[in-house]
Amino acid sequence: MSEFGNESVTVIEATLNDVDRALERLRVGTYRSCQVCGTPISEAELIANPLLANCPAHPELA
Numbered sequence: 204m205s206e207f208g209n210e211s212v213t214v215i216e217a218t219l220n221d222v223d224r225a226l227e228r229l230r231v232g233t234y235r236s237c238q239v240c241g242t243p244i245s246e247a248e249l250i251a252n253p254l255l256a257n258c259p260a261h262p263e264l265a
């Protein structure tokens with residue numbers, strides 16, 4: 204653990220949380236839809252960022 208700072212651990216944990224949420228959204232069928240307004244997220248955007256949870260109008264609430 205000493206070779207990795209707490210900052211790295213925090214980033215990894217945040218990423219794991221994002222993956223968990225993406226998998227949960229896949230399970231319930233809301234993956235590909237904005238969590239805020241339900242707008243479908245384009246395939247190109249999901250390819251660029253598979254963990255994308257929101258449409259471009261609501262980026263700060265991901």
Ligand SMILES: [Zn+2]
Nearest residue numbers: 237240258261
């Ligand atoms: Zn939205």
